[in-house]
Amino acid sequence: MAEITKNGDIHAILLRAEKRQASLMERLPDNVKEKLSSAEGRAARVKVTGPDGGLFYLKLIDGRLRLLDEPCETRNRVLMSDQTFYHLVGGSLTPRAAKAHRLIQIAGEEEMYDTEELMQAVEDWLAEIRASLGLKKKVR
Numbered sequence: 001m002a003e004i005t006k007n008g009d010i011h012a013i014l015l016r017a018e019k020r021q022a023s024l025m026e027r028l029p030d031n032v033k034e035k036l037s038s039a040e041g042r043a044a045r046v047k048v049t050g051p052d053g054g055l056f057y058l059k060l061i062d063g064r065l066r067l068l069d070e071p072c073e074t075r076n077r078v079l080m081s082d083q084t085f086y087h088l089v090g091g092s093l094t095p096r097a098a099k100a101h102r103l104i105q106i107a108g109e110e111e112m113y114d115t116e117e118l119m120q121a122v123e124d125w126l127a128e129i130r131a132s133l134g135l136k137k138k139v140r
Contacts, residue, residue: 004071005054010085014056014067017129021064028124036063044108045074050082065125076108089129095122 005011025033043059057068080088084103087093098104 002055004069005056006069008054009052010048010054010082011056011067013089013129013133014058016132017125018065018067020128020132021125023128025063033063036060042076043068043072043074044076044078045071046078046080048080048082048085052082053085074108076106079105079107088126089133090135091126091130095126 028036039060040063041060043057046056046058048054048056057070057072057074059066059068059072080098080103084093084098087103088095088098093103095104099106
């Protein structure tokens with residue numbers, strides 16, 4: 001089994017995002033919170049390729065996305081390049097566009113990614129990352 005990445009820029013960005021989730025969760029509409037609660041305990045394996053990439057496990061625990069220190073069983077696998085990750089974080093690419101253009105590959109139970117509400121939650125999470133880095137959204 002591949003080693004989880006516990007250092008590097010992408011790891012640091014994910015850690016910062018994890019710490020800022022409280023403000024995001026407070027602002028989510030009730031229907032999105034309800035959908036997220038149905039995903040409680042689910043985990044995803046996220047592999048980011050490229051020199052800044054790594055392997056990360058994220059799990060929804062107590063309504064928040066947590067970066068895990070150890071591998072776990074996952075229902076979904078996500079694959080993207082480090083450049084796609086940076087474009088998502090920087091706001092020059094939306095998750096919807098990345099998926100449509102096959103810049104992100106998702107395997108497993110995709111239904112949790114297909115609903116409008118959950119895509120919006122991912123976009124809000126990315127906005128929190130941008131805010132924590134002092135970046136502004138660039139998507140036109």
